Amino acid sequence: MDIDEQLILWYLKEKRDLPWRNTTDPYKIWLSEIILQQTRVSQGLDYYSKFTSAYPNVGLLAEANEEEILKNWQGLGYYSRARNLHATAKYIHYELNGVFPKEYDSIIKLKGVGPYTAAAIASFAFKEAKAVVDGNVYRVLSRLFDIDTPINSTEGKKLFQELADGLLSREKPDLFNQAIMELGALVCTPKKPLCLHCPVQGKCSAFENGSIADRPLKLKKTKQVLRRIDYAVIEKGAEIVVRKREGRDIWQGLYDFASVENQKDLEQESLSNYVRETFPESKITSISSAPEKSYTHLLSHQKIEARFWRVQVSGTIEDAGVYRVIAKDDIDNYAVPRLIHRFLEDTGMV
Ligand code: SF4
Numbered sequence: 517m518d519i520d521e522q523l524i525l526w527y528l529k530e531k532r533d534l535p536w537r538n539t540t541d542p543y544k545i546w547l548s549e550i551i552l553q554q555t556r557v558s559q560g561l562d563y564y565s566k567f568t569s570a571y572p573n574v575g576l577l578a579e580a581n582e583e584e585i586l587k588n589w590q591g592l593g594y595y596s597r598a599r600n601l602h603a604t605a606k607y608i609h610y611e612l613n614g615v616f617p618k619e620y621d622s623i624i625k626l627k628g629v630g631p632y633t634a635a636a637i638a639s640f641a642f643k644e645a646k647a648v649v650d651g652n653v654y655r656v657l658s659r660l661f662d663i664d665t666p667i668n669s670t671e672g673k674k675l676f677q678e679l680a681d682g683l684l685s686r687e688k689p690d691l692f693n694q695a696i697m698e699l700g701a702l703v704c705t706p707k708k709p710l711c712l713h714c715p716v717q718g719k720c721s722a723f724e725n726g727s728i729a730d731r732p733l734k735l736k737k738t739k740q741v742l743r744r745i746d747y748a749v750i751e752k753g754a755e756i757v758v759r760k761r762e763g764r765d766i767w768q769g770l771y772d773f774a775s776v777e778n779q780k781d782l783e784q785e786s787l788s789n790y791v792r793e794t795f796p797e798s799k800i801t802s803i804s805s806a807p808e809k810s811y812t813h814l815l816s817h818q819k820i821e822a823r824f825w826r827v828q829v830s831g832t833i834e835d836a837g838v839y840r841v842i843a844k845d846d847i848d849n850y851a852v853p854r855l856i857h858r859f860l861e862d863t864g865m866v
Contacts, residue, residue: 519660519716520685520692526715527695530702532557535564537694542616542641543574546626549633550601554594554816557701563592574616577602578609586769586851593815593854595770600628620646631677639689647680648693649673652700657683658732659704662721666735740819746782746807747773747824747859748791752798752833756844766815771850773824774839787825794839797832809862813855824859 517525531537534557536548547567552560566588571577577585582602589598604626608616617623619642624634631649638644647653654667657679665672685692703710709728711717722728750757750773758771776782776790788800807823814820833841842850848866860866 519719520683520688522715523695523699524685524688524691527691527698531694531698532702535561535568540641542618542637544568545637545640546604546616546629546633547601549636550597550628551592553597553633555592559592563589571605573614574605575609575614577605582769583851587849590851590857591854595767595851595853597628599769603627604629616641618642620644636693639693643688643690645684645686645689647677647684647689648697649676649680650697652697652704653680654732655706656696656700656704659709659722659728660716660720662725662727662731664730664733667732668735738817740814740817743818743820744778744780744782745820745822746776746779746787747822748775748787748827749773749824749859750791750795750798750827750829750833751844752829752841754844755833755841756847757795757833758840758842758847758850759838760840762838766818767853769851770856771840771852772856782823784825787827791827791829795829795833795836797834798829799831800827801830802828809859811855811858820855822855822859 536545539545548560548564551563551567555563567577570588571580580602582599585598585602586595589595592598607626608614617626620634620638623629623637624631626634629637635646635648638646639648649657654676657663657676658667661679663675663679665675667673667676680696683692683696699714699716703714711720711723711728714720714723717723722731757774759774761767761770761772774791774794776787779786784803784805788803791798791800791803804826807825809824811822812819813822835841844865847860852860857866
């Protein structure tokens with residue numbers, strides 16, 4: 517039996533029952549794929565059900581307001597995914613009369629959709645013979661064929677795509693794609709793969725050569741940039757100042773607080789000066805002598821060391837530019853990065 521048939525047979529017996537596998541609606545498949553990028557299945561399930569209930573079709577997602585979408589996305593991280601989701605929904609609804617593109621070549625032109633996602637949608641929804649290559653597939657193929665070309669090199673990407681295309685079942689591309697990814701998720705796992713339960717163990721070169729632990733091979737990651745952020749959490753009675761993050765930086769469109777960035781061991785005096793300059797009509801009535809909370813927050817290419825100072829003010833504070841003065845009770849209605857949510861939770865504000 518060929519590898520594709522073996523994988524499909526195994527998949528039909530062992531697959532997990534996941535809601536997006538019970539539909540061929542390209543909208544729902546696209547939604548699930550965007551949610552699952554950089555997200556574990558267990559976490560993605562809740563968000564999938566939240567989004568399909570709130571926006572059961574592409575038109576409702578297109579017409580929704582961006583702040584509400586970001587709020588629903590809160591906790592998933594990588595917020596550019598949510599913004600691209602909205603932009604693409606609007607494009608399909610308003611420019612394509614609500615009809616989802618049907619071919620890989622058109623699907624890949626959608627914002628936020630790369631080769632993997634386009635192949636997944638084209639094969640799952642329309643049975644187009646396009647092989648998916650995600651982290652699971654890289655791992656399975658690199659072991660099955662014992663390949664030492666780094667998976668994150670240009671050469672590796674091309675090689676693994678060709679291998680996957682070569683193995684793909686032309687009759688059942690949807691099942692084959694699901695099967696190879698499921699094998700990587702359940703059996704050919706990064707650590708301690710369950711080779712004794714693997715349907716293709718007899719054909720696995722890494723198993724035979726004893727090189728499983730060295731596959732897949734990866735080039736070293738780019739260095740993480742360190743950012744230090746000192747937040748001034750400015751409060752006046754029942755009000756608090758939030759800032760909408762704009763520009764091409766992390767957390768675009770989300771809310772955090774006024775801040776001073778990249779000064780090592782920033783002192784209370786400097787933070788006070790910053791608050792006075794930003795809100796000249798206000799008067800600081802109290803500021804903690806040291807940060808109340810400190811966190812280290814990791815993003816894909818950035819390490820953020822954040823410190824939070826509570827600053828009480830009197831006098832006038834008003835909305836200005838990116839700053840908004842809101843009721844503290846209302847803060848849970850604003851989409852905030854996970855780091856800020858953690859601080860709000862730890863201080864009992866939400
Ligand atoms: Fe992965 Fe082991 Fe199966 Fe090879 S035999 S494909 S290493 S699970």
